[in-house]
Amino acid sequence: xxNRMKLLFKLLRQNLSLWQILGFIVANLLxxxxxxxxxQAYRDFDRFMxxxxxxxxxxxxxxxxxxxxLSTFGSLLGVKPVFRENExxxxxxxxxxxxxxxFTSANFQIRGSFVLGDLNISTDLFMESVPDKFIxxxxxxxxxxxxxxxxxxxxxxxxRKYLNIYNYGYASTKGLPQLGEGLTSAFPISIRIRGNGYQxxxxxxxxxxxxxxxxxxxxxxxxxxANRHFGQKKAEPASRLIVATSVDGGSSSFLDYLTKQGYxxxxxxESLKLQTLVHGVLWVIIGIGGMVSVLAFVLLLVxxxxxxxxxxxxxxxxxxxxxxxxxxxxxxxLLVSGIDIFVWLLSASIVTVxxxxxxxxxxxxxxxxxxxxxxxxxxxxxLLASLFVLMHYWMIRRQLRRICITHSR
Amino acid sequence: MIETIRFNNVLPNVFVGxxxxxxxxxxxxxxxxxxKGCSYLIEAASGRGKSSFCSFLYxxxxxxxxxxxxxxxxxxALGSTEKDRCEIRKSALALMFQEHRLFPELTAxxxxxxxxxxxxxxxxxxxxxxxxxxxxxxxxDTPCAKxxxxxxxxxAFVRMLAQPADFFLLDEPISHLDAGNAEIMSAILRQRQHQxxxxxxxxxxxxxxxxxxxxxxxx
Numbered sequence: 216x217x218n219r220m221k222l223l224f225k226l227l228r229q230n231l232s233l234w235q236i237l238g239f240i241v242a243n244l245l246x247x248x249x250x251x252x253x254x255q256a257y258r259d260f261d262r263f264m265x266x267x268x269x270x271x272x273x274x275x276x277x278x279x280x281x282x283x284x285l286s287t288f289g290s291l292l293g294v295k296p297v298f299r300e301n302e303x304x305x306x307x308x309x310x311x312x313x314x315x316x317x318f319t320s321a322n323f324q325i326r327g328s329f330v331l332g333d334l335n336i337s338t339d340l341f342m343e344s345v346p347d348k349f350i351x352x353x354x355x356x357x358x359x360x361x362x363x364x365x366x367x368x369x370x371x372x373x374x375r376k377y378l379n380i381y382n383y384g385y386a387s388t389k390g391l392p393q394l395g396e397g398l399t400s401a402f403p404i405s406i407r408i409r410g411n412g413y414q415x416x417x418x419x420x421x422x423x424x425x426x427x428x429x430x431x432x433x434x435x436x437x438x439x440x441a442n443r444h445f446g447q448k449k450a451e452p453a454s455r456l457i458v459a460t461s462v463d464g465g466s467s468s469f470l471d472y473l474t475k476q477g478y479x480x481x482x483x484x485e486s487l488k489l490q491t492l493v494h495g496v497l498w499v500i501i502g503i504g505g506m507v508s509v510l511a512f513v514l515l516l517v518x519x520x521x522x523x524x525x526x527x528x529x530x531x532x533x534x535x536x537x538x539x540x541x542x543x544x545x546x547x548x549l550l551v552s553g554i555d556i557f558v559w560l561l562s563a564s565i566v567t568v569x570x571x572x573x574x575x576x577x578x579x580x581x582x583x584x585x586x587x588x589x590x591x592x593x594x595x596x597x598l599l600a601s602l603f604v605l606m607h608y609w610m611i612r613r614q615l616r617r618i619c620i621t622h623s624r
Numbered sequence: 625m626i627e628t629i630r631f632n633n634v635l636p637n638v639f640v641g642x643x644x645x646x647x648x649x650x651x652x653x654x655x656x657x658x659x660k661g662c663s664y665l666i667e668a669a670s671g672r673g674k675s676s677f678c679s680f681l682y683x684x685x686x687x688x689x690x691x692x693x694x695x696x697x698x699x700x701a702l703g704s705t706e707k708d709r710c711e712i713r714k715s716a717l718a719l720m721f722q723e724h725r726l727f728p729e730l731t732a733x734x735x736x737x738x739x740x741x742x743x744x745x746x747x748x749x750x751x752x753x754x755x756x757x758x759x760x761x762x763x764x765d766t767p768c769a770k771x772x773x774x775x776x777x778x779x780a781f782v783r784m785l786a787q788p789a790d791f792f793l794l795d796e797p798i799s800h801l802d803a804g805n806a807e808i809m810s811a812i813l814r815q816r817q818h819q820x821x822x823x824x825x826x827x828x829x830x831x832x833x834x835x836x837x838x839x840x841x842x843x
Binding site for chain 1: 682684706707710711713714719721725727729730734737738739741742743783787
C-alpha cells in the first residue's frame with residue numbers, strides 16, 4: 216500500500232463498522248455456498264440422468280394418438296389413429312421440441328426361435344425401428360448396428376425391462392437360470408421373415424438394452440428395406456413418434472400442448488417429470504442462495520454507503536484539495552474488492568471441501584451418481600466475485616461523485 | 625498554466641436585488657483581472673462576500689451571475705471540466721481556507737503530507753523544516769484536533785504551499801496569528817512568489833497579511 220493510500224485509509228476508516236462487514240461475510244458465505252452447491256448438484260444430477268437415460272438435460276418421450284373405442288372399431292376396418300404430415304410438422308415447431316422421429320413397424324411376418332436349456336422356444340415376434348440418433352445404446356463401431364436384407368445377421372435391441380421381467384418374474388419362479396446382460400448378447404436367436412412371396416432366415420443377437428423405448432428394435436435402414444422387400448402393403452403412416460425435448464425449454468408447456476392436441480405419452484414420462492421436478496427444486500435452492508447473496512451484497516453496500524455519508528465532509532475537503540473521485544474512492548474500493556473476492560473464494564473452498572463428503576454419503580443411497588469436476592464451480596465463484604466487485608465499484612464511485620460534486624459547490 | 629484570472633460582472637446570487645451594505649465595491653459587477661506575478665489584497669468588511677469570492681475563484685461554488693475565467697498565456701479558458709478543476713487545484717491554484725479545513729484526526733505533519741503526496745512537491749524533510757520554521761516543532765505529531773487555531777492556521781499555510789502554483793489564494797491567513805508568525809509567513813510566501821513567479825491574492829477584514837501588495841481592492 217502506498218503512503219498516500221495509508222494516509223487516506225487512516226482518514227477514511229473512521230466509523231467503519233466491523234460488525235456490519237462481519238455480517239456481510241457470514242451472510243455471503245452462506246448464500247454463496249448455497250448457490251455453488253446448488254449449481255454443482257445440478258451438474259451432477261444431469262450427469263446422472265445422462266448416464267441413466269443417455270441424455271443430458273433432455274427428455275425423450277414417445278407420443279401416440281390414444282386408442283379409444285372408436286379407433287378400435289376403426290382399426291378393425293383398417294383405419295388406425297396416425298399422425299398426418301402437418302401434425303408432425305406442428306410438433307417439430309414447438310419450442311420445447313428438439314427433434315422428432317417416426318417409428319417404423321415391420322410389415323411382414325416374423326417368427327423367432329431360440330433354445331434355453333431344455334426348452335426350445337418359438338414365437339411370433341414384432342419389430343420396430345426408429346432413426347439411429349434416438350437410440351440410447353452406444354456402439355463403438357457403427358457397423359455393429361447395421362443389417363442387410365440379403366445378409367445373414369440382424370442386431371436386436373430389447374427393453375431392459377424385458378430382461379428384468381424374465382430374470383425376476385419368470386426365471387426365478389420356474390427354476391431357470393438368471394441371465395446377465397453380457398451373457399444374453401452371446402445368446403443365439405433365429406429369426407424367420409416371410410412375406411410378399413419371400414422367406415429368409417437370419418441369425419440374430421441382442422446387442423444392447425434400451426431404457427427409452429418399449430419395443431424390439433432393429434436397425435432403421437434394415438427395416439425400411441425389409442418392408443419394401445417382404446412387405447405386402449405400401450408404407451404405413453406414422454402411428455408413434457419419438458420426440459426429443461429440451462426440458463429447460465418449458466416442459467410443462469409441452470405437456471400442456473400434448474394434452475390439448477389429444478396425444479398420449481408413453482415411455483420416459485416419469486424420467487421427464489423427475490428431471491423437471493429436480494431441476495425445479497435445484498433452481499429454487501439456487502434462487503434462495505442467490506437471494507441471500509444479493510441481500511449480503513446490499514448489506515455491504517449499505518454499510519459502505521453509510522460510512523461514506525458519515526465521512527462526507529472529509530470527501531468534500533479531499534476533493535477541494537485536488538483529490539479526484541477515483542483517488543478518494545480507492546481505499547473503499549480496495550476494501551470492498553478484497554472482501555468480495557475473499558468471501559467468494561472462501562465459499563468455493565468450503566464447498567470444495569464439504570461437497571464431496573456430502574456427495575459420498577448420497578452416493579451410498581444412489582450408486583449411479585458420479586461427482587462432476589469442481590473446476591466450473593471455481594469459475595462461477597470468480598465470475599460472481601467479479602460481478603460483485605464491479606457492481607460495488609460502480610455504486611460507490613457514483614455516490615462519491617455525487618457527494619463531492621454536489622457538496623463542494 | 626494560469627496567466628490571468630478575469631472577473632466579468634460577477635455578482636453573488638445572494639446580492640441580486642439586495643446589494644451588500646457599505647457602499648460601492650471594486651469587485652462585484654465589475655471587470656477585474658488578476659495577473660500572475662502580482663500581489664493583491666482584497667479588503668472587505670464582514671458580509672461583503674469575501675469567502676464567496678474565494679470559493680467562486682477556486683471553483684468550489686457557482687452560485688453567482690457573470691463569468692470567472694482562468695486564462696492561459698494565449699487567452700484560452702481553463703478548468704471547464706471537473707477533471708481539469710482537479711488538475712488545477714493540484715498544479716495551478718493553491719488556496720488557504722479561512723476555516724483551515726484540516727483533518728482533526730491526522731497530525732500536523734500528516735495533514736500537510738496528505739496534500740504533498742498528491743503533488744510530490746516537497747520532501748518530508750522540507751515539510752518538517754517549514755513547520756519548524758513556523759514554530760510547530762513540538763506539534764508535528766500532534767493531531768490537529770489538539771492544536772490551537774493559530775497553530776492550525778500555520779499548518780494550513782504550509783499545506784497550501786505543498787504544490788506548484790500560478791496563484792496563491794489566502795483567505796484571512798493571519799486572523800489567529802501574532803505579528804511575529806505573520807512576518808515569518810510573509811517571508812516564506814514572498815520567497816515562493818519570487819521562486820515560482822506566482823500571483824498572490826490575500827483577503828482581509830482588517831488584520832492584513834504584511835506584504836508588498838501591488839494592488840489593494842475594496843470588496
